[in-house]
Amino acid sequence: MKHRAFRPATILGTAALLLLAHLPQAHAEGSDNPVARGHYVADASDCSACHTVKGGPPFAGGMAFKLPMGSIYSSNITPDPTHGIGAWSEAEFARAVREGVRRDGTSLYPAMPFPSYARISDSDMHALYVYFMKGVQPVARATPAADIPWPLSMRWPMSVWKTVFAPAVQSAQQDVNRPFPDPAIARGAYLVEGPGHCGACHSPRGLALQEKALSGSAGTLFLSGGAPIDGFVPTSLRQDRRTGLASWSEDDIVAFLSTGRNRKGESFGGMTNAIVHGTQHLTPEDLHAMARYLLTLGPSHPAAPAWHYDPAAAAELQRGDATARGARLYVDHCAACHRTDGKGYAPVFPPLAGNPVIMSDQPDSLVHVVQSGAALPGTARAPSAFVMPAYGRMLSPQQIADVVTFIRAAWGNNAPPVDAATVAELQKSAPPPVLDGKPVPLN
Structure with a gap:
């Protein structure tokens, strides 16, 4: 989780568990209303994050996805009959969502997570269709044409x-309805593997950009960490000791999914969008179900040692010794919020000591946050917003490499050092910092 104290939500009651055993579909309070229920399914599926451009009308599409061969744009999924899906039948809608086939029979690019959405139940799919047809305002806006050159623009290879x-x-x-130890875990598996499509970011991909595992039944690659996206590396959601959720409790996961923060860290990048548009709107029961399912996923690297706090770096800084590489930069720019002991002031300022993002073999996320800053928006359950400044214009690539190396080495993190060439290369591929809604060039 694409990177937090919170009152524990109410534990699932016995009656809720009995109901969940027979209702794997995403449901909400007042789910007898198909529009309300469909709205809930849309939130659980994070539809808005991709189909709504910031400041634009809901679900009107037009968001750019930059691929190695060019850019594609999310489609208009409002009920406009010309530019949206207003003329689509329910069968055509379901085929697009679950099978990746457009109304004209051509294939969608797998930027649309239909391999995960294939798990969405018939009843949830019906509610989703009703919501988009009756609960969303039509917008007469055409989707920009993809700028992928021929012959790569041909869609038949997608079939x-x-x-x-x-x-x-x-x-x-059938896979998502496989046997589970209890109904809550079954419910969590449905949400994580299906509508939530967590594996689209948090599972590794192969040479054909396919997810190497689509569910927990496919082995330990599922949710073991993904490839960099916009400068961030999605972490493992399995019980990996250093780079996963082994130190997170059920309540930690629930707090993170509902507020973007907990005692362990804060969200950033695409995960923040997933929380703001999606998981913060789910019921406490569903969030606990997702957490319980994630806690059943064993580590992908079971032999990796556990993290243990090492006070040596804190002791050096506290006695005025900042001679270690990057230590002075850390004291000058980071310690006020994250403390000399690396423990931060959670949930406002996340800890760096023992943080899975910090200990990753890939330093991309940490480098990008230092370079470009990060913003944690308010949510319904945690309305305060926090911003970390961007240091990309203040610090050189060498200085960023030095301070990142210090953070990755201190407090028992023991992650490999980072050099200036790596920072410079990551700066080329990551988006620039944003100030007042506008990109700020770093040179």
Whole structure:
């Protein structure tokens, strides 16, 4: 979780568990109303994060996705009959969402997470269709054409890709309805593997950009950490000791999904969007179900040693010794919020000591946060917003490398050092810092 104290939410009651045993679909209070229920499914599926441009009308599309071969744009999924999906039947809608096939029969690019959405139940799919047809305002806005050059723009190869890598709807739903130890975990598996499509970011991908595992039944690669996205590396959501959720409790996960912060860290990058547009709107029961499921996923690297706090770096800084590489930069720019002992002031300023993001083999996320800053918006359950400044214009690549190296080495983190060349290369591929809504160039 694409990187936090909170009162524990109410534990699932016995009656709720009995209901959940027979209701794997995403539901909300007042779910007898199909529009309200469909709205809840849309939140659980994080539809708004991709189909709503900031400041634009809901679900009107147009968000750019930069791929190695060019850019594609999210589609208009409002009920406008010309530019949206207003003329689509429910069967056509379901086929697009779960199978990646457009109304005209051509294939969608797998930027649309249909391999995960194949797990969405028929009843949830019906509610989702009703919501988009009756609960969303139509917007007469055309989707920009993809700027992928020919012959890469041909879509027929996507049909081959789907045949090889995307599950059939029936097999996907059989998989998500496999036996689980209790109904809450089954519910959590449905939300995480299906509507929540967590694996789209947090699972590794192969040479064809396919997810190497689509569910917990496929082995320990599922949710073991993903490839960099916009300068951030999605972490492992499994019980990995140093780089996963082994030190997180059920309440820690619930707090993070509902507020973007907890006693362990804070969200950043795409995970913040997923929380703001999606998980913060889910019920406490569903959030606890997701957390309980994640806690069942064993480590992908079971032999990795556990993190143990080492006070040596804190002791050096507290007695005025800042001779270690990057230590003076840390004292001058970081210690006021994250403290000389690296423990921060959670949930306002996250701890750096023992933070899975810090200990990752890939320093991308930490480098990007130091370079470009980060903003944690308020949520319904945690309305305060916090901003970390961008140091990309203040510090050189060498200085960023030095302070990042100090953070990765201190307090028992013991992660490899970072050099200036790596920082400079990451700066090229990551988006620039944003000030007042506008990108700020670093040179």
